[in-house]
Amino acid sequence: MSKVFIGGAAGFAGDRSDAGVPLVRALAQCDGPRFLMYETLAERTLALCQVDRRQDPGKGYSAALERLLTPVLRLCHEAGVRIVGNFGAANPSAAAKKIATIARGLGLPIPRIAIVEGDELALSSAELALREIGGTLLSREQSVISANAYIGAQPIAEALDRGADIVVTGRVADSALALGPLVHAFKWNLRDLDRLAAGTLAGHLLECGSQVTGGYFADPGVKDVPGLAEVGYPIAEIEEVGDLVVTKPADTGGRVDRLTVIEQLLYEIHDPASYFAPDVVLDLNNVEVREVDVDRVRVTGARGKAAPETLKATVCIDAGMLGEAEISYAGINAMKRAALAADIVRERLSRRAPKLELRIDAIGALSILGTTGNTDWSSWETEDVRLRFSAQSHDSDLVELMLNEVEALYCAGPAGGAGVRRRKLPRLASASCLVERHHVKPRVSFLEDAS
Amino acid sequence: MKMRLRDIANARSGDKGNRLNIALVCHDAAHYETVAEQVTAERVAGAFAARKPSRVVRYDLPRLAAFNFVLDDVLEGGVNASLGLDGHGKSLSFLLLAMEIDVPASSNTNN
Numbered sequence: 001m002s003k004v005f006i007g008g009a010a011g012f013a014g015d016r017s018d019a020g021v022p023l024v025r026a027l028a029q030c031d032g033p034r035f036l037m038y039e040t041l042a043e044r045t046l047a048l049c050q051v052d053r054r055q056d057p058g059k060g061y062s063a064a065l066e067r068l069l070t071p072v073l074r075l076c077h078e079a080g081v082r083i084v085g086n087f088g089a090a091n092p093s094a095a096a097k098k099i100a101t102i103a104r105g106l107g108l109p110i111p112r113i114a115i116v117e118g119d120e121l122a123l124s125s126a127e128l129a130l131r132e133i134g135g136t137l138l139s140r141e142q143s144v145i146s147a148n149a150y151i152g153a154q155p156i157a158e159a160l161d162r163g164a165d166i167v168v169t170g171r172v173a174d175s176a177l178a179l180g181p182l183v184h185a186f187k188w189n190l191r192d193l194d195r196l197a198a199g200t201l202a203g204h205l206l207e208c209g210s211q212v213t214g215g216y217f218a219d220p221g222v223k224d225v226p227g228l229a230e231v232g233y234p235i236a237e238i239e240e241v242g243d244l245v246v247t248k249p250a251d252t253g254g255r256v257d258r259l260t261v262i263e264q265l266l267y268e269i270h271d272p273a274s275y276f277a278p279d280v281v282l283d284l285n286n287v288e289v290r291e292v293d294v295d296r297v298r299v300t301g302a303r304g305k306a307a308p309e310t311l312k313a314t315v316c317i318d319a320g321m322l323g324e325a326e327i328s329y330a331g332i333n334a335m336k337r338a339a340l341a342a343d344i345v346r347e348r349l350s351r352r353a354p355k356l357e358l359r360i361d362a363i364g365a366l367s368i369l370g371t372t373g374n375t376d377w378s379s380w381e382t383e384d385v386r387l388r389f390s391a392q393s394h395d396s397d398l399v400e401l402m403l404n405e406v407e408a409l410y411c412a413g414p415a416g417g418a419g420v421r422r423r424k425l426p427r428l429a430s431a432s433c434l435v436e437r438h439h440v441k442p443r444v445s446f447l448e449d450a451s
Numbered sequence: 452m453k454m455r456l457r458d459i460a461n462a463r464s465g466d467k468g469n470r471l472n473i474a475l476v477c478h479d480a481a482h483y484e485t486v487a488e489q490v491t492a493e494r495v496a497g498a499f500a501a502r503k504p505s506r507v508v509r510y511d512l513p514r515l516a517a518f519n520f521v522l523d524d525v526l527e528g529g530v531n532a533s534l535g536l537d538g539h540g541k542s543l544s545f546l547l548l549a550m551e552i553d554v555p556a557s558s559n560t561n562n
Contacts, residue, residue: 222458259478263463265474266515270472271521285514286514287515361536367535367536368537369543428531429532430468432467
C-alpha cells in the first residue's frame, strides 16, 4: 500500500453540509484506504448535547449529524470510503442508531457502525476541582453538566480493525480522528512516536475543514482566494513514514499553498515544540512546508515525544443565563443619543439590579478592538451605531429585567431608538482538567451487537 | 520604509480558554529577520495593552518564516465567560497586522 487518503469534511458543527460530496467523489478516484473525517465538537457543544440527553435518552448526539451525513452516505457506501466522526457527542450509541435510520431511509444497507465510548468521567465535582488547570471555577461552582476526557486514536483504530464502516465517537482529540485511521491502515506501532506525531499533524491540518484550503484566510487585495463561495475541503495523502501532501478536490474553489497550510499548522498552538495530544506530544520545530504543485503542499518533519501521563478533560458547568439586547441610533448626533441610552439603562439597573454585571458595546464604534467593555465613546463621530447590552446571572429574572430595560428605550429613551432585538439563553462555563489515565477506559462496541 | 505588518505577513488567531495565540507568517522568508527584530513580545504586549495580558511569549519558527505569539489572560475569561462579542479573540489577529514596521529596502523583494 502506498498512501492513505483522508478528507476533512467538517471543522465544526455549523460547517457546510455539501462540503463532503466533492471530497467523496475525489476520494473515490484515489487508490488506497480512504476515510472521511468529521470534527463537530467545540468545548461547549458536548455540554449542550448532555442537556439534550437528560431530557431525552434517545438524543444527545450532534444536532448536525443528519444534516452532514445524509448527502454523503450513499456515495461513501458506493466508493468504499469509511467515516470517522465525533458527532456522537454525549450519546454515541444513539448517534449510531440515528445513522442506521438515515441509511435505511436512503434505501442503503445498514453500515457496520462502531461506537467509541468511555470519554465521560465519573469523577465528582470536588475530585475534578482538584485537577483543574490554572483556575478556581470548579471549586466555586458545583453544578457540573459534563466532564469528558480527550481520548486518543487507539479505540478508533480498533473499531476500524474490526471492520467498521462508520466510527462514531464522543470526545476524542480532534487529531485522533485522522490518527486512528492511520494507525489502523498502516498498522503503526503505538510506541512509534514520530509516526504518531505525523498522524497527529495530519489530523491537526484537517480538523478545521477548509481552514487549510483557503477558508478563514481571505483579505481582499492582500490575500485573495478564488472561488471562496465553493471552497474545496482538504484531503491529506499520507505516506507510511508519515510525510504527507495537503490538497483539495479539483473543480473546487479555494487555494492550498504555503501560507494557507502554515496558518492552520499553527492554529491554536502554544509552544510549537510541545503540542499535547493523548497519544504523543507533537514537536513542530522541524516541520517543513513546501509547495510541490498547484494546490499541493508537502508537509514533513513532525517529531514525537512521549505521550503525557495525564489526559486533558473539559468540564462544563451551569453558569446561569446570558441575556443580550441591541438597539440602533442613526443620523445626526447618533453617538450622543446612544451614550445617553447607555447611561439610562446603567442608572436604572444600578438601583433595580445592583449586583448584575452589565456590559455595553457600541457596535460600529468601539466593540472589539482595544476594549474590554470600554465605554468612553466621546471621541467617536459615527452616524450609525448599534448599542449592545449583555449580562449574565444565575438569576434569570435579573437578566429579563435588563432585557426589558433596553426594550423600554423604544418609548422612554432618547429620540430615534430603533430595531430592538433581544435574546436570553442558557450559559455554560468551562474549565480544563488533567486526569490520570486510569479514570478513562475507552471501549468499542458495534450497533449490531446492541440490537 | 514604513509598512504595516499586513503588507508582508499574515496572521490567524486562536483560543484556548483565556489564552490567545496569534500565528504570524511572513509572505516572503526574506522578511523573517526584520520581523524577528521589530515584532518583539514586549511590543506585542504593548499593542494589546487594553486587554492587560499577564504574559506574552513569542515562539520562533525559522523553517516556516513564522512566529507564534501566546498572550495570556486577554480574552475576558474566554469564550464561555466573556460578555464581549468576540470571546474567541478571532478578530484580534488584525490588531497585530496593523502594527507598523520599518522594512529595509534590501529585504523588500516583493517590490
